[in-house]
Amino acid sequence: MVVRSQEVPVCKTIGKRVNDPRLKFATALHIDDLSPEILATVFKVINFECKPQVARRAPPRDIITLSHVSKRWREISVHLQTLWGSDLPCTSMDWTKLCLERCQTALFSFGLDYELFDASEEYYDAACLVFRHLSRAKAVQILEIPNLELAAPRSDDTKLWEFFAGLQQCASENIIELQIHMSEDDIFSVPFDLSLLFGPAVFPRIQSLTLWNIISPFNSSCHVFSHSLLSLQIEDSCAWQSVDEMIEVLRCVPFLEYFVHGTPEDMPDLRSHLFSPTISHMYPPRCVPLKHLKYLGLLGEELLVHHLVLFSYLDFPSNTVLILEGSRRAFSDDDGDKLTWESIKDLIEMAKTCLQKHFQPVTASGSFYPALRFREESLSMASTPIQLQAHGSSPATDVLPEKLTFGVPYIEVRDGRLEVGQSGNRLLDLYTLLPFLTRAITLLFYEDITQFTAERLEALTSVRRLIFTDIAPAIAFTAFCDAHDKVIFPNLERLELSFIASEGILGAESYLKVAEIFARRWGKTLRSVALEHTFFVEGEEAVVAGFKERLGDERVHVIYSEDDEQAGEGMDGNGDGNGDENEGAEAETDGSEQSRMKDDDGEP
Template sequence: MATPIGGGESFPGCGLSLPQLLHAAKTKLLDSTCRGRVTTTMIQPEVDALEQDTLTVLGLVRSMKNSFMPVSRIPGVILSLIPKYLEHQTTATNKDLITLTHVCRAWRELFISLPSLWTRLDFKDVEKTRTYLKRSGTLPLELVVHGSHVESYSEDAFFLAVPHRRRFKSLTIGRTSDFVGNLVNHLTFPAPSLKELRISFACDPAPVLDDTLFNGDLSSLRTLGLGGVVTNLPWRNLWNLTTFELRCPTDSRVTIARFLGFLEGAPRLKDITLHHSIPSSSNASSSRVVYLPYLKNLTICSNLAHATLLNHLSIPTEASLTLNFKFRGDRSPLPDYLPKSSKNLRNIFRITTVNLLFEEKQKFMRLVGPSGSLYIYGRWEPEALMIHWLTLDHRILRSLDYFPLHMTHSLTITKYRVPTMIPDFDKPPHQNLFRAMELKTLVLIQCHNLSFILALNPKRNSSKDVLCPNLEELTLYVEVRNEFHILELMEMAKERASRGAKLRSVTVVGLGELVSGKEVFKLREHVTHVEYRFEESAPEWDSIFDDEAN
């Protein structure tokens, strides 16, 4: 319990109560004054000493008074979280942590006693940097440079940190302008403890990164991200690197041979992201293939053919490959964006789920299975005198024979339309597609359903075979009345049932009051379970995929 300031207990550090202290100070002043009648010089030291004693007492009084305030009752564990909160506030100033040490003595002692709070350097202010370096002790340092304007970066502040380079844990240079471009010229010293390096420039000309970067030794890195820089990736000792991201200037792409050499020097890579960094041709031997045994995710975003690189890579099982591109022309882009042989893609050897979406100018494809996954996002840019986009969708569907789909048991197709008035497409590709799969579940969303229904009907398809004999569930999302072909659907269900391939479930979802439940329930004669329901809109494509993946 706090002692009243006017009580008789001893004041901490001097053995006197507050009244006694005041009386002693008054007596001492009077005695000094009496002696000072002779000369002022004699009394000056006494007055100075009294002033110091008074300040000490006032400091103790203020400290005691502050201890009664609610702010002083915050537990140290909670109080230490405030700086972490400020790191994520866009309105926080670059000296907020230092400001916190000025609130009171308790706060100052706590914050200064925690070196981990002082390890993030932004080099905006020389004195701030000096303070952080001192208070961080010997802990690893996180360096951040965001030079969007002159006031946001001080070169002198950065040089203060250079003698502490053995403590560098991470360095991030982002959103920088021309005036920071020469910073990379100073990064020639070794940094043996550096785990993460991210450099992203937005200046012209782009800075050049060569083998002088950190004395050519990046062996300690776990993460490397490079953007807006010119580099030929000269480093070959990246034994610990697990994450790599590259975004090259348009006219400075890395050659395939140099990139393969980089990958060979980073055998433990797990996550790779490439943004517009692949050339249109390869200068490497066609027989050169790099195996990435630890790869988990490879993302390639480009306007050029991805096969240029993928022909030289062996993607392991359980890996996820994402291809994001723009394309033109009147044929399926898959041959240009996939390796010559699917054997390079071990991650699609066992595909159990296929999900396709055909928008007018966007084509999405997802293949998922125990062996891994492949995501394809194609943005189509039509050219003059281009054939209709429906024909392009048809050709994309035909090109699926590239993939080993013999283990596929679930297929979802969204917004597929059958092209008309083109003789070449009188025979839709559905028959070959179904023959390649062991489907158990088929979901058609806002599609032209008739061609699929006819392909599943052993009486109506050209081979007269029961395709997908293990098919159990058929779901149709019908938006337009003329897409619901009840007679053909009933005939298909009847013919399959007569040949031992009876459907277990048919679900019809009306996306408008265009289909009557009475029509749907006619299917019960040939199907074990029939369901009809109304929904205002079709499910989002991503949600369909997530449900199937789980």
């Protein structure tokens, strides 16, 4: 291996000598000639990139990676204690002993799987050995804890009591990271006090806390919500039972940079244990200052109202990444859900006001998202924000988040018509009244356009480009427009339509009906119609000819490849010389968005 400039990836040339013109002025060294400190860094990068499968009795992954790339691995590993303190205990007693011998003074990471602790004698012995050194643990991860057994431990359960006694050895002042995962077998069984594990404790240096499948009492003597906390994940868990408790807990962590709350999956049982979404009589909205927050993830398909309440009491920067998921599928008593429209309308009004205040810097600057995506009961940004500065305003920096997702109400389709009640419309008003959303010029519709009432799209008057990734949302949208005398997208110029049919095989008449309605409603403004995946429809040539007949042969083109698509982009021309303020935004949505604006969502 050679030492290379930053432009040349190191990990891809392990064990190789490479002739590269970029190394002309670099000093070429073999990997074994590097200093121990540099080698340790290289090993950690390789370990992160490769993640090799490790046998049960193998050494820790850092060590096994080290042995694969350097002849000096024994010498280096003996002197670098941090390589031996990655995850203790190991599944092998011998390797656990060796790790503790090599890592005699440095802080280490403790990761215990309770199922293994209970089932494997070797793992149990290794864990008991590590318990004696827990005062040096900097990171603690405990998996698969049996909630019911901890809540009412049997006096004859020796292993469980040794587990309790072992964890009491943790020196909470050293712990930087803490993860507690309850077993899925006992999901939401009984409240669990973390003091059972750590005793009355304060964690003055903790920076990262993850709670999973835990109902924690608010008045616990184990104070994990420390002033030093930077990352907080409360997933499938309940850390407070009321809005006031929520506010008091979050006021204790003012330096949070990363905050996730809710559930990544649809779990109706969670709602019965969560706090009641109500307006606090003790605290005003936006009373929890989180000025350092960079990411806020409020997750859960059924938790939209809960998360609107949580959002309303937080005060954080407008450019914080915001994922506010969830939908109100029904305001009924189904599944024990007692929320009704009457009971939450005041909450919605509070959330609307807080959203407007939160994004006031965006409104003042004139910044906006040029493209929006509608899919899976959500509305999200689909391209880079346009950052502007309003006349007379201060030199504003970035005010829009790099990623934004809002949940929208679930709207059923009955007898071919969109059904949405007053509650759904009022919830949608939360978002359609925000200028940085309504100024969008490009809209992407995925399979679930029927989950978003088309009536609310009237607010998006700047739209000039529609993209449908499936014929089903196009059929639903055009059917709605045909049945209602409403002006939607008066400036529409470009239509991009995929003939993929996720709902099954459709006849040619379904496709041609879409063409007829677009011709009737937007025939005067449309300049370009791009058809993609036309081979999905039976009688492809006849359907394409039907589109050209109804919309004009000069407007319609079929995309078979990226070259065809770029040629189609050129059909639009530049044109009209009107100097529209959105021209810059349209250019923004072109380029990377040209290839059908593929889904670019990704978790941080």
